[in-house]
Amino acid sequence: MEENNNTEIKKRKRMINKPLRLQCAVKNYNWGIVGNKSHVSRLFCLNSGTHINPNEPYAEFWIGTHESGASFLDHGGLSLKEWISKNPDVLGDRVLNKWGGDLPFLFKVLSVEKALSIQAHPDKELARTLHKSQPSLYSDENHKPEMALALTEFEALCGFISLKVTHSFISDISIRLIVLSDCMDLLLALQHSITDWLGFTYGMVILQELRNVLCTVPEIVDLVGGADAEQCFPVSEFGRSQEVKAIVESIFSQILLSSRDEICEIVSRLKWRLNLEKKKRQLTDKEMLVLRLEGQYPDDAGVLATFLLNYVKLNRGEALCIGANEPHAYIRGECIECMATSDNVVRAGLTSKHRDIDAAEV
Structure with a gap:
């Protein structure tokens, strides 16, 4: 019995240490860059094996556990969130103690052709209020501070x-x-x-x-x-x-x-x-x-x-950070974005x- 348990533990450790391929979500918002000119389209093509639609905008590529665009393991059909819940040690003790058994950030790649809205992301207190009063518009209770790293020349209001x-x-x-x-x-x-x-x-x-x-x-x-x-x-x-x-x-x-x-x-x-x-x-x-x-x-x-x-x-390689409740709008360009899971x-x-x-x- 003990030998079987040890074998199972070793097997799980090998799985955790082995890189796992994810199938990630793409968003085709109308402000995205059309066809293969978009970093997002090319990344999604490599990730999913699907062909790029030359007439479709490719706006965002999501890597994370948020239900609006969850990532899934390439084999087995498990979502990344489900897999982490079965293997919480991958997050480390500090993350587990502070954030629980979920990925505490959402990672995106953005390809912006047309300006996004002037917007702000609520702090935690406001997010809870908005989610409670209008859950169809505000899908979670999290705040959303974010940072953006330019992949190309990038314009924004901030x-x-x-x-x-x-x-x-x-x-x-x-x-x-x-x-x-x-x-x-x-x-x-x-x-x-x-x-x-x-x-x-x-x-x-x-x-x-x-x-x-x-x-x-x-x-x-x-x-x-x-x-x-x-x-x-x-x-x-x-x-x-x-x-x-x-x-x-x-x-x-x-x-x-x-x-x-x-x-x-x-x-x-x-x-x-x-x-x-x-x-x-x-x-x-x-x-x-x-x-x-x-x-x-x-x-x-x-x-x-x-x-x-x-x-x-911003020039390629430059970045900006946007706090909660800070008005901003991305105008044009491509970037990597990391934010709280919201x-x-x-x-x-x-x-x-x-x-x-x-x-x-x-």
């Missing part, structure tokens, strides 16, 4: 217009200064000073960017009203970052909550003005992007809202799908 220096850079300065001193009082003083400096500087830069938007995009002022748009001008140059960010978020929300008739009129005027001005001057990158997005999503509030978001361009998306603009502005505001 976060509200803001300081280009990251918090990690400031933290690095703080650490370097702290290492030079054994004095606890100085350590605390430095931390407070850097935090204050970051708040002031962030506020100054985002305030200047917002003022620039309102001065150069009169259509936004016309839509939200002069009084609301001008609320940023009395703010001190040394206003705290949260005060300034709240103004940006307020204007962003007003744009998204405007009626379709209002948006149609304003976007039409914006398009007419930019097409006229490009005959006289070189449009900015953001202005050219707005015209491109208007061509993909006519009369969409997201076209105007784009002016309030950072426009980033498919929750709160859409706000650049979409024909359901928009949940109330959830986006939370």
Whole structure:
């Protein structure tokens, strides 16, 4: 009996140590790259042995256990989630203790031809609320922080217009200064000073960017009203970052909550003005992007809202990280994406799908 048990244990260990081939899911969303020009299509072809449809968009290739696109073992018919539940040791003690017997991340490859919606992924508290109230729209209770690594040149909107220096850079300065001193009082003083400096500087830069938007995009002022748009001008140059960010978020929300008739009129005027001005001057990158997005999503509030978001361009090998509740949109290019195991998306603009502005505001 003991010999049989030992044999079974050894057999299971050999199975665990042996690479297992997975059959993975593909998503053919209409924003994907068509035919064999897509990394996703070629990867899916190699994985599944199926032929590439030259007329079909290939948008996402999923590797993971999420029920919306679960991976299966190549032989035996078991899902990856079922196999892990039978072999939990493959996750390691730390993962098992923290996440239980399931893969704690979802891995994707994306091929983006047409812009995805302006969206945010909820934190855990909001995800639980949304799943409970609208399970058909929000299929799980998980948060969804994510990171994207560019496989090609990659364009995205990411976060509200803001300081280009990251918090990690400031933290690095703080650490370097702290290492030079054994004095606890100085350590605390430095931390407070850097935090204050970051708040002031962030506020100054985002305030200047917002003022620039309102001065150069009169259509936004016309839509939200002069009084609301001008609320940023009395703010001190040394206003705290949260005060300034709240103004940006307020204007962003007003744009998204405007009626379709209002948006149609304003976007039409914006398009007419930019097409006229490009005959006289070189449009900015953001202005050219707005015209491109208007061509993909006519009369969409997201076209105007784009002016309030950072426009980033990644080279191959560069990456960005997106936290919970952070507005973003992938514009064009191909990337590898890794995120918490969730498919929750709160859409706000650049979409024909359901928009949940109330959830986006939370």
